[in-house]
Amino acid sequence: MGDLREYATDVTKPEVAVFVSGVASMGLEILAGRIVAPQYGSSIYTWGSIIAVFLAALSLGYHYGGKRAASRATTDRLIRLFVLTAGYVAVVIFADDLLLAAAAAMPLPYRFASLPAVILLFGLPTYLLGFVSPYAAQLSEKEGVGEASGHVYAVGTIGSIVGAFGTTFFLIPALGIDRIALAFGLLLTATAVWLAAPRLRRRSVFAALAVSLVLVAAVASGSLGFSTGGKVVYQTQTPYQELEVADLGDTRTLYLDGQRHSAMDKSDPDRHVFDYTRYFHAPYLFADDPDDIDRVLFVGGGGFTGPKRFVEEYNATVDVVEIDPEVIDVAERYFGVEESEQLNVHNADGRQFLRETDREYDLIVLDAYKKDKVPFQLTTVEFMQLANDRLSEEGMLFANLISAPDGSASQFYRAEYKTMARVFPQVYAFPTSETGAVQNIELVATKNDTRITEAQLRERNDRRDIGIDLSAEIESYRHDESTDDVPVLTDDHAPVDSLMDPMMGQRYVVEESERNESEDRPRARDARPGASVAPSESAFDLELAAPGSGPATPDLGPALTAASTTA
The missing domain is CATH 1.20.1250 (Growth Hormone; Chain: A;)
Incomplete structure (x- = not known):
């Protein structure tokens, strides 16, 4: 002293x-x-x-x-x-x-x-x-x-x-x-x-x-420059990112680091504003019996679009793990999230949560990627093996990522596909846009050795009452991707930033559902209604950060256009 x-x-x-x-x-x-x-x-x-x-x-x-x-x-x-x-x-x-x-x-x-x-x-x-x-x-x-x-x-x-x-x-x-x-x-x-x-x-x-x-x-x-479109409802700095909630018409949007990550229709809070979130229901068609999906884990909360709809639609218990406590608080205050016996929210890192939990899940939804930054520890073969260990015998992993389906900008998607295929017997891909542009691509990995065909998915979609019609989404079914030129991602070597580099400067397409999805669920939740009306959609384009430029500001017309990786 x-x-x-x-x-x-x-x-x-x-x-x-x-x-x-x-x-x-x-x-x-x-x-x-x-x-x-x-x-x-x-x-x-x-x-x-x-x-x-x-x-x-x-x-x-x-x-x-x-x-x-x-x-x-x-x-x-x-x-x-x-x-x-x-x-x-x-x-x-x-x-x-x-x-x-x-x-x-x-x-x-x-x-x-x-x-x-x-x-x-x-x-x-x-x-x-x-x-x-x-x-x-x-x-x-x-x-x-x-x-x-x-x-x-x-x-x-x-x-x-x-x-x-x-x-x-x-x-x-x-x-x-x-x-x-x-x-x-x-x-x-x-x-x-x-x-x-x-x-x-x-x-x-x-x-x-x-x-x-x-x-x-x-x-x-105040600073000179440009502000987010719409009325700012809430804005703060969190330990992880800049967070903003803004309203434009009936659409409430969550922005993280200036990027749109979730949106909610205030007149119909359970509706899927972004079309890609409809694919979250695809595992209910891959399961031999959809009633066997009793426990679901979402890694990444955002505006809780998926978890809220699952709680509304199904009898499954839904756990959500979100690393940013402020995101959880905002979801509760501005996006109608309420914890209950059916919905449990955990403030933790996704990988750490899976490592420490002794729970077994029938479905894990990985929804924690940003369009310009991916937590590499959630992409590797070691993480996929950890997820596999926490899944039930017939469990599935669903991953929402942003990439292109083909060309040089598809490197991250194909590397992730290859990595998941090292752990899971079957991996399926669903691009969310018919274009070849950068977009949300949904991956479904199953423990079942038997491949489910597109025809089987269509038959199950017609027959099963899962609360949403996925006939349009099934059309993008893909498998057996070429992965010879991309690496398997490991904890020791996961170059996600360099794999995503070719995406930058390319068009990023997000499709937004325009209709009221109450037509998809005409009966009570426990009845699990089927749906027969195909969605009406429109495509909206955004620019990823082009060389020497930031993200382009979209034309915020009658319908909100948004780029999202976290629902």
Whole structure:
């Protein structure tokens, strides 16, 4: 304790400046992921660009700061560095959307598309913060270059740790992006004022106060740019993503990181707004007896479209595991989800839940993929084996993924197909659009060795009362895909980001059901009514992030158009 107390008393103003620069630089790095993700996704390429830019900018600052420290390192220049950095943070708050749009105009391959945006938004402030450490080392009262440098970099590293933990575990769950940026900006200006004490240099204090006012004004006025279509009902930052609920007409949509993930018809909450969610019922045709599907697990909740409809339609007990607690809370408050004896909601990671549970399921629905980021640990052969172990003897795994059915953009789909086929005797595929564009593709994997033909599915659809008519969906039946050129995904090697790379910049088609599905279920739930009316659908196109651009904004006409991976 004595050594620690002595160390604390040895920290001077320059070292405090280094501590604050460490807090701010690492905090801004964590925050960068939240600012850039809605435009470019949160893939490994985005995070790699963020880390590389911050390291490069800091290195340049260290280099040029070190060259100038002997002749230019003064307290006044430290103050100036903090004020200038805070000023640029105000620019980021006020015009981040415009800066992102400007960066998106650069024609780069998808994996590098976020790089100009990160440089434009965070390169300059991080570069300025890089000057602080060498200046502080020069101004340090420590004897010898080695002792001064070691002391400065130890304090700076501690600041970085505080910035990383504080931003990740406290600021992001509690505040919005603009308010977090405001907090860092005010921290920088407050440090500048503190450095100016006790003489309180008038010019420095005035500049710090002026920038503080600009920071507050930037947050109060809101950022320039584009907002989500429709009336925003709720918006927050969760530990995992930016979340927004918006209403457009009778359609309520859940946005995660600026992308549409679920939609609900407020006049008919159990209706499948997106056509691909109708395929969730396909396992009831693959089962020898649909009544044998007594327990269902959904990995991924979103707006709970599938779980709600299953509870309404069938007598099965439905468990839902969702990693983001805020998504669960929003589903209950805005999407009519109510836990009951039939519906159980668990806040956990899907793979961890399966590993720890002793329950056995007749159907597992894997619905946790985003269109631009897939949790690789839910794609591998080890995960498929874990799911297989938690299924009953005749159990099935249903996976909703986004890919193209053919061509170079189909690599992820075919790799996942190949991976599932390593564990399950039979795998079936159902593209949800007749086009060859990027789309939702539904995979059904069964433990049954006997292949179910398309004709058998049609016969069962005509004969069985499963509450929904899937005759149109059965037409997309596929099997025996070519997988020689794609890998089996494993925990050791699951290159999902590179497999998804060819999808970027290609058209993404989502089909939206337009009719009231009450015609599919004319009788009570326990009767399991059949359906005879084919759905009326319309196709809506979206753009995945093209090289050098973010996702295109669709034409929000009478019917909401939406890209979704989580129902």
